[in-house]
Amino acid sequence: MTDTATSSAPNGNNRNVTGESIRLDGVAKRYRGSTTPAVARLDLEIDAGDIVAFVGPSGCGKTTTLKMINRLIEPTEGRIYIGGRDVTAENPDKLRQSIGYVIQSGGLFPHWSVSKNIGAIPRILNWDKKRIAERTEYLLDLVGLDAATFADRLPKDMSGGQQQRVGVARALAADPPVLLMDEPFGAVDPITRARLQDKLIAIQHELAKTIVIVTHDFEEATKLGDKVLILSEGGRIEQFAPPEEILANPASPFVEEFVGSGATLAHLTLTRVRDVDIREVVTARVGEPSGAVVARAKAAGEDWVAVVDQHGRPRAWPSVEEIRAKPEVSDYLDPRLPVVAQSSTLNDALDSMLATSQGGVLVTDGRGAVVGALNIASVMEAIRGQLATVRDDDAEVGYLDHADGSAPVETPVVAADDDSGTEHVAGGVTPETSVER
Template sequence: MTTQNGATVTDPSGVRIELDHVSKIYPGATTPAVDDASLDIPAGEIVVFVGPSGCGKTTMMRMINRLSEPTSGRIRIGDQDALSIKPTELRRKIGYSIQQAGLFPHMTIRQNVGLVPGLLRWDRKRIDSRVDELLDLVGLEPGQYADRYPRQLSGGQQQRVGVARALAADPPVLLMDEPFGAVDPITRSTLQDELLRLQTELRKTIVFVTHDFGEAVKLGDRIAVLGPRSKVLQYDTPQTILASPADDTVAGFVGSGASLRQLGLMRIKDVELRDHLAVSADDTVEQVRTKLADCEFDWAVVVDQRHRPVKWVRESRLRHAATLSDAVEDLDVVSTHSTLEDALEAILAEQHASAVVTGPSGRYAGVVTLDTLIDTITRLRAEANAETSEP
């Protein structure tokens, strides 16, 4: 542990990665897929490679674990030359998560997650303990999911298992190749929040590939904007790239929605949450009516026994309901790790000008309101205008 400005910060368990003038030319190709690329990736950070299809971003990432062998250049992981390590040994020390999870369909979830520890000859008790720990970490109850097969899980659940498998041997480096690209937008946002939550605890070095600049802004401590042949057009923080694109090509890739994406730079944990009535899923209709009558709201969040929000209920729907389950409605939630952009989308999707927020362990934390977002946007615009008007 270290202390910064009075706050305790977890030391990174990840290591620095250095790509030094790395190139890749496939046999028979006339031009390199990656041409003389150099990057310094700090330990414990999420660095996102973003660029158009075919620019070589996946190839550059795959050279880190030698799934694609570099033609020239040097790659260092921590204090080791990656090219001096046997590829199979190297890959067992680097987690790898891909789109659609890549799980083995004939293996149970426990077997999938425990695969690499098994190859490293961990004993069975240690493997089982690690699998249970990781499934719980990614929000899947081990007793409920460990003995299922991938086909018995939703796409989002499979991606969670894919992340758990990548983390199984506690690698310092995690490579993620568009891991959330095949799921629906709501599930995708939830998985992004989960990754950010995990990273606050684990502090791995994560290299993440995407073609979605909004995802890069949300996840990245730094973003590498890549052009043809993985030329590094700009490598900086999301804030700097949004505010000062390096050239017209980067500005075009950032797009006209850059001002809205400023909302993607602030987390819900950075704004004030409002208390809002929560009722238990075990309450009777009469109990909920009484609670609503005693407060200023005409709707309530419904939480389970672990105080996790599962539904919401309007007062008007209670009038003719025999049980609470007859009146509840589906609920989309955001987490304290979600961005204000996520919150705005959730508010627009709901009918009560608020987004329900979860904190640690998915527990109900309060709501973020449309008024809060409007006040924040107004303040951000005022600050931006003040900066541009300075001589």
């Protein structure tokens, strides 16, 4: 039997899609000596310009499927098409040069500088030095790293998050139509992971590649994926659909169990900061006279001022009183600055603002420039609206349905005595419900 999943939603007309479609036609992988296939016959269509997240339990074949796309693992049977051409007959080395590949921890050559790492594939493709240098500078800016600062650094002189950004830049160096990512953010801390996820979304908004990402984290899958592919053992497709559809209508008991009790909260990862009203913010440049900045803030009715660099990227968010205390705006980089991207989720925004004195977060565009601010009231209002929608969708029989005084179901009360080690059910203790602790 063949599992079939088709992604047919059209891409928006306003996107300049540079990715190519991917089609797996009856693809399978069996290893010698194993009675169970790693991947059973698999049919899958991925639209050009989509991000598709592969997710499932360990051993479900998600990484094997990913590696068959660029033939790091050769399929036992079936055909693979990229942009309509059959790549199962192509030279695998040439194929991999045309597909970006990102792994956990960046996978950088430790003895090469950042610029040399990024230029690895372009050099193989015989690009000239000027073109490689221009591409390297562009990509470093794209992933949020300053070329003048990082181009000559070695990987050991960078943080894990910075190395991962360079890994993404290297994968995009030859401008491939397809980008494969194997749990790329699994080795970094949660805060860095959220920022890298936001950066990937911003990059995709600009480049519109076709991206396939393997993750073990369902929340990450729903945040990143235009569509999510849920696999069970043997590479069997349980559901392939947009995150909203999976959360609202799980296709099987397996999917329902896999999504789990966190489905309601997972809806919050589907609402982006860009979907919420963002208020304007007063900005100031380093070295600007404080008097002029204070006057500008007062005229706008603002108590806080976003200090930005020459690219409009935020460095600090001091109060008007702090600005007034010095003759000019200071060059201070606040390491705790609350910032989220327009592509961030409401969960991300709420996490960032809870520990801040400003009562909100600065919002940036795809290149990191400030576009406004978001306060906690706006986020909470959006969350209440989202949860209300989920509750309406999941509505069950309520109080009014049994307002006649009948009690069709016994009251489920469960409690435990710390000392006795017994459970009390419906107000009484019975031998049948007594348990040992």
